[in-house]
Amino acid sequence: MKKNRQTQLIHAPRKAPQSIHTVQPAVYRASTIIFNNTNALFNRHWSDDYDYSYGTHGTPTTFNLADQIAQLEGGEYCLLAPSGLSAINLVNSCFLSHGDEVWVADNIYGPNMEHLRNLQTRYGICVKVYNPLDVHSFQPSEKAKLLWLEAAGSVTLEFPDLVALVKKAQAQNILTALDNTWGAGLAFNAFDFSDAHLSVDLTVHALTKYPSGGGDILMGSVVTRDKALHHQLFRMHALQGISVSGDDVAQVQRSLASMQLRYEAQSHSALKLLDWLKQQAKFSQVLHPADPDNISHSYWQAVCQEQHSAGLVSVIFDAKYSLQDIRQFCDALQLFKLGFSWGGPVSLVMLYELQHMRSLEHTHLQSGILVRFCIGLEDSQDLIQDIQQALSVLD
Numbered sequence: 001m002k003k004n005r006q007t008q009l010i011h012a013p014r015k016a017p018q019s020i021h022t023v024q025p026a027v028y029r030a031s032t033i034i035f036n037n038t039n040a041l042f043n044r045h046w047s048d049d050y051d052y053s054y055g056t057h058g059t060p061t062t063f064n065l066a067d068q069i070a071q072l073e074g075g076e077y078c079l080l081a082p083s084g085l086s087a088i089n090l091v092n093s094c095f096l097s098h099g100d101e102v103w104v105a106d107n108i109y110g111p112n113m114e115h116l117r118n119l120q121t122r123y124g125i126c127v128k129v130y131n132p133l134d135v136h137s138f139q140p141s142e143k144a145k146l147l148w149l150e151a152a153g154s155v156t157l158e159f160p161d162l163v164a165l166v167k168k169a170q171a172q173n174i175l176t177a178l179d180n181t182w183g184a185g186l187a188f189n190a191f192d193f194s195d196a197h198l199s200v201d202l203t204v205h206a207l208t209k210y211p212s213g214g215g216d217i218l219m220g221s222v223v224t225r226d227k228a229l230h231h232q233l234f235r236m237h238a239l240q241g242i243s244v245s246g247d248d249v250a251q252v253q254r255s256l257a258s259m260q261l262r263y264e265a266q267s268h269s270a271l272k273l274l275d276w277l278k279q280q281a282k283f284s285q286v287l288h289p290a291d292p293d294n295i296s297h298s299y300w301q302a303v304c305q306e307q308h309s310a311g312l313v314s315v316i317f318d319a320k321y322s323l324q325d326i327r328q329f330c331d332a333l334q335l336f337k338l339g340f341s342w343g344g345p346v347s348l349v350m351l352y353e354l355q356h357m358r359s360l361e362h363t364h365l366q367s368g369i370l371v372r373f374c375i376g377l378e379d380s381q382d383l384i385q386d387i388q389q390a391l392s393v394l395d
């Protein structure tokens with residue numbers, strides 16, 4: 001058929017790719033996916049990854065990263081979402097219905113709690129808060145459907161009594177979902193942990209942090225070993241139109257190769273900082289689960305058997321320092337930049353007023369402003385010097 005130039009530009013003949021081996025896989029970008037014929041159109045099945053049908057369903061690029069993340073975390077199936085929070089919301093909207101009870105740790109990632117409170121108000125879901133260090137505070141009723149875990153928890157970094165909590169939830173057929181962003185699939189295997197070989201049902205991971213590693217890409221994942229759970233999530237994922245860009249996936253995939261090296265380097269620097277921070281008189285408390293003095297240390301040890309920990313460490317300033325003082329401290333930092341998130345090359349700092357963040361009373365936490373340091377890839381001695389010079393504004 002003879003074609004006009006404009007048509008030729010659109011329908012240029014394409015050669016099928018030769019067998020070519022590159023370090024990184026080819027990137028597919030797709031909204032429309034072209035079917036070979038009507039047979040392929042009518043015989044496709046939504047639950048088959050390889051029945052490509054539309055961009056939101058997935059492409060070889062997205063399925064490839066999903067498989068890698070499932071493997072990283074010790075699971076079988078994975079779905080990608082445009083952010084960690086979107087992955088959390090996918091789990092909540094998939095498994096919670098009117099009248100269900102959901103249990104959340106008091107130190108859970110704040111926006112997860114906020115999302116659940118929103119579901120409570122609008123859809124009659126009952127949100128219950130438990131102390132992650134006290135399994136007795138988790139008292140599920142027969143309506144309990146989902147238990148959210150986070151190890152270590154946000155900002156105050158307590159490592160939960162994961163073994164006791166998961167055992168108790170399993171005994172009552174309650175789904176367990178772990179926010180695995182801190183462990184990142186490297187600190188422990190959420191699908192086979194502790195000497196008891198326990199497994200959570202689902203993990204959520206903010207790939208925005210360590211897997212992206214650049215502080216520039218947002219993405220999240222939900223992993224499971226259970227095909228039926230995966231299919232439920234896959235349906236909801238499609239109905240909500242959740243999808244990720246092939247280009248973003250390629251960037252995350254590129255960074256995955258160096259993820260373990262970065263994680264270990266940042267953990268190592270965080271431990272060096274921990275030792276130094278503990279000697280500083282201006283802090284009333286330094287919070288890190290690998291610290292033998294930490295209240296949750298034994299729970300961390302029971303699960304993180306290879307003694308891994310992420311690059312986060314928090315301090316509580318002596319209560320004599322006001323919020324204004326701590327703002328001055330943060331503003332005086334030069335290498336640590338003021339910003340949310342973690343896992344990137346640049347060290348970050350954030351300040352928090354704990355009294356506005358917790359609903360239970362935690363006697364192990366001192367009063368005072370909390371500052372969280374997220375360690376990047378700078379030299380740890382330079383980071384220590386930076387904190388030291390910023391502390392001098394409080395003299």
Ligand SMILES: Cc1ncc(COP(=O)(O)O)c(C=O)c1O
Nearest residue numbers: 083084085109181206208219341
């Ligand atoms: C523990 C934890 N989970 C989930 C998220 C959400 O990830 P994202 O920023 O990709 O939405 C964050 C973000 O800071 C987090 O710290």
